[in-house]
C-alpha cells in the first residue's frame with residue numbers, strides 16, 4: 099500500500115558527532131536542494147543554534163529517495179536536539195518515528211549522550227541503525243568503535259555503514275539501510291483521525307502551527323478537528339509538509355509527517371503531546387501523552403530598567419508553545435519588583451531561553467541565581483518544596499532539609515580521571531563505579547547533588563578534560579543535607595535577588611566569592627558601601643566599596659579635556675545598564691557574574 103513507501107526516522111548522536119552534517123548530506127543526496135543552497139546548514143537554522151553550534155528546536159524535512167529497488171520512498175527526517183538538557187525534546191520527536199539512525203564519531207566512540215539517546219529510542223521501540231561517521235579522518239578507528247558499540251550499547255554494529263558526512267562517502271548506504279531496515283508505518287487511513295502533535299511554533303500569519311505525525315485517518319482543509327487535551331474544536335485552514343519550507347498539500351494521511359494550521363490564536367491551545375482527532379467522528383482513545391518534563395532548575399526573570407512586564411509574559415507564552423518544559427508564574431521581588439519564576443530543564447535551557455528573549459523578542463532581562471527544588475519537612479510535620487531560596491522557612495521551623503541527587507555518567511579519556519575525580523569530590527560527589535570502555539577511555543558513575551551541577555559543572559568538566567569529557571545525568575532521589583540560606587547585603591540591606599541555598603561546607607567560600615565579584619563590578623558611589631554575606635544574623639564574608647573621591651574629575655586638569663569627556667561619557671554609558679537595589683546602583687551584568695564559580 100501507500101504507507102509501504104514511507105519511512106519516518108530521526109538521527110540521534112552525541113553532540114558534534116556529525117548529526118547535522120549527515121542530515122545535510124542526506125538532503126543533498128535526495129536532490130532536495132542544490133549545493134549552493136546547502137551552504138548554511140538548513141536544519142540548524144536559528145541564529146542562536148548556529149552560534150552555539152547545537153540544535154535546539156525540532157525541525158522536520160520530507161525527502162524523496164529513489165532506492166536501488168527502483169521505487170521512490172518518502173523519507174521524513176525528524177531532527178532532534180543532542181544536548182543533555184533536551185532529553186525531553188528528543189523523546190517527543192522519537193515518538194513520531196519508526197526508526198533512528200545512530201551516528202557515532204569513529205574517532206571518538208560512544209559518549210554519554212550516545213547512550214542516553216539509545217535508551218530513549220529503545221523506550222519508543224525504534225529500529226536503531228548504527229552509522230560510523232568521520233571515517234575520512236586518519237584517527238578514525240572503525241573496528242574498535244564497532245566493538246565498543248556492541249559492548250557498551252549492545253546492538254549489532256558489524257554491518258554499520260562507514261561514512262564521511264563531510265565528503266559524502268558511503269552516505270547512499272545509509273539511505274538504503276533506512277529503506278530496508280526501518281519498518282513502514284502501519285496506521286489505518288480509514289479509521290478516525292488520530293494525530294500526534296510533536297512540535298509546534300507560532301507564525302504571525304497562520305497562528306499556532308502544529309507539527310504532527312498522523313497515526314490513523316486523514317485530515318484536510320476545512321475539516322473540523324478536536325484537540326483532545328482541552329476538548330476544543332477548530333476548522334483546519336491548511337495542511338502540508340516541510341520540504342524543507344512549509345508546502346501546502348491537499349491532505350495528510352496515516353503515516354505522514356506534516357503540519358496543520360487552524361487559525362488557533364491562543365498559543366496555549368496547541369499543546370505538544372496532545373492528540374488531534376476528528377470533531378464529528380472522534381477516536382475513542384487519545385494517544386498516550388508524553389511524560390511531562392519536570393523542570394529541575396528555577397530562576398527569577400525580571401524586566402530590566404524600562405522593560406515591560408506584559409511583553410515578557412507574552413514572549414514567555416510564545417516560547418512555551420513549542421517548549422513544554424518551560425514553566426513560569428508571576429512573582430515579586432523586593433529588589434526587582436514584578437517578574438516571573440521560571441522553571442527549566444537545566445542551566446543550558448535557562449541560558450537559551452534568556453538569549454531567545456533577548457534576541458527574538460528584543461527584551462532586556464535580569465535573571466536571579468538559579469536554584470533547584472528543595473524538600474523541607476517542617477517541625478509541624480508539613481512538607482514543602484521550595485524553588486525560590488527567599489521562601490526558605492526560618493531555621494527554627496525546619497525539621498529536615500533534603501536536596502535532589504542525580505546519577506551522573508561521565509565519559510572521559512583515562513588521562514583525565516584524576517582531574518575529574520577531584521572535580522566531583524569538590525562538588526560533593528560520591529563515586530559509584532569506574533569502568534574502562536577500552537584502553538583509552540573510562541566511564542565514571544557518580545552521585546552528585548544537582549545544586550552543584552547546575553552552576554558550571556559542565557563547563558568545568560570540559561575545561562578539565564580539554565573538551566573530551568561528556569556528561570549525562572538523571573534525577574535519582576531526595577537526600578537529607580546540611581543546607582543553609584546565604585544572604586547578600588548591600589549597604590546593610592538584604593538583596594533578595596542574590597539569595598541562594600548552599601551546603602554549609604560551601605557557604606563561606608561562596609559568600610566570599612559573591613562579595614568579591616560584587617566589589618569588582620559595582621562602581622563607587624558617593625558613600626561607602628559594605629557588601630556582606632550572611633547566614634541568619636551571622637556575617638561570614640565582607641567587602642567594602644570605598645566612596646567616590648571627589649577629585650576624580652578635578653584631577654584631569656590641564657587641558658586634557660578629551661579624557662574628561664571620555665570619563666563622563668563612560669559614566670553615562672554605565673548608567674544605562676544600572677539597576678537600583680535599595681540605595682545602591684548595581685550594573686545588570688552583576689547578576690550574571692555572581693553565578694560564575696571556578
Ligand code: GTP
Nearest residue numbers: 114115116117118119151152153180232262263264
Ligand atoms: P550538534 O548539532 O551540536 O548536535 O552537532 P552535530 O552532531 O550536528 O554535529 P555537526 O554536524 O555540526 O558536526 C560537528 C563537526 O564535525 C563539524 O565541524 C563538522 O564539520 C564535522 N564533521 C561532521 N561530519 C564529519 C566527517 O564525516 N568528517 C569530518 N572530518 N568532519 C566531520
